[in-house]
Amino acid sequence: MTSMIVRAYVGRGARLWLLTRLAVGIVFLFGQGDPLDVSTRNSFGLVLVSTVACVAETTRRRELVLLGNLGVSYAQLAAFFALPAIAGEALLRILMSIVAA
Amino acid sequence: MSVVLAAECVTKSFRERRVLSSASLRAVKGQLRVIFGRNGEGKSTLIKIAVGRITADSGAVHFDGRAYLTPRFHELASRGLFYLPDHDLFSSAFTIRRQLEMIRRQFDGASIDAAADRMGVLDHLDRRPYKLSGGELRRAELAAIMVRCPQCVLADEPFRGVAPADAEHLAEAFRQIASTGVAVVLTGHEVPTLLEAADHITWCTSGTTYELGPPSSAVRDEAFQRGYLGPHLYSIAR
Numbered sequence: 001m002t003s004m005i006v007r008a009y010v011g012r013g014a015r016l017w018l019l020t021r022l023a024v025g026i027v028f029l030f031g032q033g034d035p036l037d038v039s040t041r042n043s044f045g046l047v048l049v050s051t052v053a054c055v056a057e058t059t060r061r062r063e064l065v066l067l068g069n070l071g072v073s074y075a076q077l078a079a080f081f082a083l084p085a086i087a088g089e090a091l092l093r094i095l096m097s098i099v100a101a
Numbered sequence: 102m103s104v105v106l107a108a109e110c111v112t113k114s115f116r117e118r119r120v121l122s123s124a125s126l127r128a129v130k131g132q133l134r135v136i137f138g139r140n141g142e143g144k145s146t147l148i149k150i151a152v153g154r155i156t157a158d159s160g161a162v163h164f165d166g167r168a169y170l171t172p173r174f175h176e177l178a179s180r181g182l183f184y185l186p187d188h189d190l191f192s193s194a195f196t197i198r199r200q201l202e203m204i205r206r207q208f209d210g211a212s213i214d215a216a217a218d219r220m221g222v223l224d225h226l227d228r229r230p231y232k233l234s235g236g237e238l239r240r241a242e243l244a245a246i247m248v249r250c251p252q253c254v255l256a257d258e259p260f261r262g263v264a265p266a267d268a269e270h271l272a273e274a275f276r277q278i279a280s281t282g283v284a285v286v287l288t289g290h291e292v293p294t295l296l297e298a299a300d301h302i303t304w305c306t307s308g309t310t311y312e313l314g315p316p317s318s319a320v321r322d323e324a325f326q327r328g329y330l331g332p333h334l335y336s337i338a339r
Contacts, residue, residue, distance in 0.1 A: 001207070002203070002207050004202060004206055005207065008195065008199075008203070012194075061193055061194055062189065062192070065154075065186045066190055066192055066200065067175075068175045068184070069178050069183055069245075070207050071175050071176075071178050071179035071207065072175055073173070073176075074175075
C-alpha cells in the first residue's frame with residue numbers, strides 16, 4: 001500500500017475522530033460530565049463511532065469502487081480509520097494521567 | 102482465444118426476484134466485447150458478480166488462471182482487473198490528479214500527463230471531479246484505465262450521459278486499450294457506436310446470456326432484432 005493512500009485515509013480518520021471527540025466533549029460539558037472522560041468504555045465507544053462515521057463518509061462519497069480498484073480491502077480501510085482514533089485516545093489517556101499526577 | 106476473466110453459469114436472486122438464471126461473461130485478451138440487454142435484465146448484476154462486488158447464488162469466476170467461488174473485488178483488482186461502475190468513479194474529496202497519482206503509485210502505472218493528454222483532460226487534472234462535465238469525467242475515467250494498465254477492464258455503461266460524438270471518441274479509446282492486449286467488456290445502449298467498436302456481442306435477456314458472435318452476425322439474429330434492437334435500429338445497424 002502506498003503512503004499516499006494511507007495518508008489520505010488515515011488523515012480522514014484523524015479528522016473525524018477529533019470531531020467526534022469535540023462533539024462528545026461538548027455534550028458531556030452540558031450534561032455536567034467530564035468532557036475529557038477517557039474511561040475504557042468511553043474510548044472504545046468513541047473509536048467505534050468515529051470509525052463508523054468514516055465508513056459512512058467514504059460510502060457517501062462513493063469511494064468504495066475507487067478503493068477496490070486500488071486493491072484496498074474493507075478490513076484495511078477500517079484499520080486506516082480506527083488507528084488514528086486508537087492512537088488519539090491512547091495519547092489523551094497518557095496526557096490525562098500526566099496532568100493528574 | 103485467451104480468456105482472462107470468465108463468470109460461468111451465474112445465478113442470482115434478490116429476494117423472490119430471480120435476475121440471473123444461467124448467465125455467463127467472458128473477457129478475452131485483445132478483444133472489446135459488448136453486453137447488450139434491456140434495462141433490468143441483469144447486465145450490471147452480472148458485471149458486479151464478475152468483479153466481486155456482489156456474491157452470486159451459484160456459479161464461479163475465473164480470473165488470470167484462478168477459480169473463485171466468492172471473488173473479492175480488491176483481490177481481483179490487485180491482480181489486474183479494473184472496474185468502471187455505472188456511477189462516477191472518482192471521489193469528490195480529492196483532485197483528479199491526486200486520484201490518478203494514487204493509481205499510478207499503487208501499481209507502478211503509466212504517465213498521468215500522457216494519459217490525460219490523450220483523453221483531452223490535461224487542463225482538468227487539478228480540479229475536483231464535481232467541477233467537470235459528464236463527458237470530461239468519462240474521459241478522465243478512461244485516463245485512469247490508461248494509467249492503471251490493467252489486464253482486464255469491465256465498464257458498466259461508460260457512455261451514459263455523453264453526446265453521441267463524445268461516445269464515439271470514448272469507444273475509440275476503448276478500442277485502443279483493447280488493441281494493446283487488454284480484455285475489455287462494456288455494457289451500454291449506444292447501439293451503432295458499440296456495434297462499430299465491438300469484436301463480439303453478448304445479449305443478456307430473461308436471466309441468461311447468448312453469445313451472438315461478431316456484430317455482423319449479431320444484427321442478423323432474429324431474436325436479438327425482435328427482443329432488443331427493434332426494427333428501426335436494426336435498419337440503422339445494418
